[in-house]
Amino acid sequence: MTRDSMSDQELDRLLALASKPAPPRGAEDRLMAKINPENVVAFRLKQKKAQSAISWIAALPLAASLAFGIWLGAAGIGTDILPESLGGDAVAAADVDVFTGIEEAETLAEDNQT
Amino acid sequence: MAIGPAATSVSGPHQASDADLLTACARRDHRAFRALVDRYYATVYRVVWRMTGGGAHAEDITQEAFLKLWSNPGQIREAGALKGWLMRVASNLAMDGFRAKPMKDLEAASDVSDGRPDAEEVQMKSWAARRVDSAIARLPERQRLALTLVHFEQMSNGAAAVVLEVSVDALESLLARARRALKEELAADRETLLEAVNVEGQIS
Numbered sequence: 293m294t295r296d297s298m299s300d301q302e303l304d305r306l307l308a309l310a311s312k313p314a315p316p317r318g319a320e321d322r323l324m325a326k327i328n329p330e331n332v333v334a335f336r337l338k339q340k341k342a343q344s345a346i347s348w349i350a351a352l353p354l355a356a357s358l359a360f361g362i363w364l365g366a367a368g369i370g371t372d373i374l375p376e377s378l379g380g381d382a383v384a385a386a387d388v389d390v391f392t393g394i395e396e397a398e399t400l401a402e403d404n405q406t
Numbered sequence: 407m408a409i410g411p412a413a414t415s416v417s418g419p420h421q422a423s424d425a426d427l428l429t430a431c432a433r434r435d436h437r438a439f440r441a442l443v444d445r446y447y448a449t450v451y452r453v454v455w456r457m458t459g460g461g462a463h464a465e466d467i468t469q470e471a472f473l474k475l476w477s478n479p480g481q482i483r484e485a486g487a488l489k490g491w492l493m494r495v496a497s498n499l500a501m502d503g504f505r506a507k508p509m510k511d512l513e514a515a516s517d518v519s520d521g522r523p524d525a526e527e528v529q530m531k532s533w534a535a536r537r538v539d540s541a542i543a544r545l546p547e548r549q550r551l552a553l554t555l556v557h558f559e560q561m562s563n564g565a566a567a568v569v570l571e572v573s574v575d576a577l578e579s580l581l582a583r584a585r586r587a588l589k590e591e592l593a594a595d596r597e598t599l600l601e602a603v604n605v606e607g608q609i610s
Contacts, residue, residue, distance in 0.1 A: 298589040298596055305603045306592055307557055309531070310538045315451040316465055320443050323469045327439065327476050 420444065425485030432479045439476055446489060447472070449559060450496045456554040457500035459543035467503060471496035493555065493569045501547050527605045534602030541591040549584035552577055 298306075364370055419427065419441035430438030450471060455464040474495055475482075482491050542550060548570065555566040556577075567577040592599060 298593055300585070302596070302600065303585060303589055303592075306534075306538055306599050307588075309534045309599065309602060310542060310558070311460070311535050312558075313452055313455045313460070313464075315448055315468070319451070319465050319468070320440075320447050322465075323443060323447070323472055324436070324440055326469065326473060327436065 423485065424488045428479045428482060428485050428488065431476065442475070442488070443472060446492055449489070450492050453493055453551075453554055453559065454496050454500045456542065456558065457497055457547065457551060458503065460539065461503075463503060464500075467499045468496060470499055487568070490565055490569045493559075493561075494571070497551050497569065501551075530598075530602050531605055534599050537595060537599060538592070541588055544591060545584050545587055549580050549587065552580040553584040553588075556581060 419430070419437050422430075422438070422441065424442070424445075427438040427442050431442065447468065451464060451468045454467045454471075455461070458464050458467065471492055475492065482488055542553065545553065551570060552566060555561045555569055556563060561569070563574050563577055563581075567574045570577060570580070572580070
C-alpha cells in the first residue's frame with residue numbers, strides 16, 4: 293500500500309462525513325396538498341348558465357329596437373324629424389370653388405412665370 | 407376521508423402494514439397515503455438528493471414519485487416491494503432529469519462562517535462534507551445509486567439489485583468500482599479529510 297492509498301475502513305470513515313440531507317420543511321404537506329380535492333377549483337357551470345341567460349335577455353330589446361328602426365326607415369315614417377344636414381340636398385348645394393381655390397393658384401403661377 | 411377496514415385493524419394508519427395502506431390508497435384514502443409519505447418520504451428524498459447532486463429540484467422529483475404511487479397504487483403487486491418501487495421510480499426520474507440539467511458543483515458552494523469560537527472546525531467539517539459529496543456526485547450514476555442505496559440507506563445488496571434491476575453480482579461490481587473511484591478521487595486530500603473525521607468526532 294502506497295502512502296496515499298486508502299483502506300476500506302478509511303473510505304468508510306470519509307463517507308460518514310457526507311451530507312445527510314433532510315427534506316425541506318413542509319415538503320410532505322405540500323405533497324398532500326397536491327392530492328387534496330379541496331384545492332381543486334371546480335368549474336361553476338350553473339353560474340355560467342345564468343350569466344348566459346342574462347345576456348340573451350338583455351339582447352332581446354336591442355334586437356327589437358333595431359328591427360323597429362329598419363321598419364320605420366323602409367316605410368318612410370318619421371323622416372321629417374331628421375335634421376336638414378342629413379338630407380341629400382345639403383351636399384349637392386355646396387360650391388366646389390369655395391373649397392379648392394384653383395383659380396388663385398393658376399393666377400399665382402402665371403405671375404411667377406412673368 | 408375514512409381509512410379502510412384493513413388499515414383500521416391496527417391502532418392507526420401509521421402502524422398499518424404497507425399492504426393495508428396500499429389497499430386503502432386504492433380506495434383514495436388520504437390518511438393511508440399520508441402514512442406512506444411519512445414512512446418513506448425522507449428516504450426517497452435522500453436518494454434523489456444524492457442522485458441530483460443536491461439539486462434544487464430534488465423535492466419536485468420526490469413528489470412526482472409519490473404522485474405516481476397515488477395515481478395508481480395497484481401497480482405495486484407486492485406490498486413488500488413498495489420501498490424498492492419508490493426508490494426505482496424516483497431514481498429513474500432523477501437520472502432522467504440529471505441528463506437534461508447538468509449537476510451543480512457541490513464543491514463550489516461557499517462556506518459561511520458563523521463567528522463562533524469553533525467556526526474554523528465547523529468550516530473544515532463543512533468543507534470535508536462537500537468534498538465527499540462532490541466526489542460521490544462525480545461517480546457514474548449507476549455506481550452512485552448502488553453506493554447510495556447500500557451505504558447510505560443500508561439496503562441489502564439483494565434489495566438494491568432489485569431497485570437497479572441488475573443481478574447481485576452486477577450490483578457488487580458497481581459497488582466495488584464506486585469505492586475504487588472514490589479512493590482515487592479523495593486520495594489527494596486524504597490527510598485533511600481524515601483530520602476532519604477527527605474534528606467531526608470532537609464536535610459530535
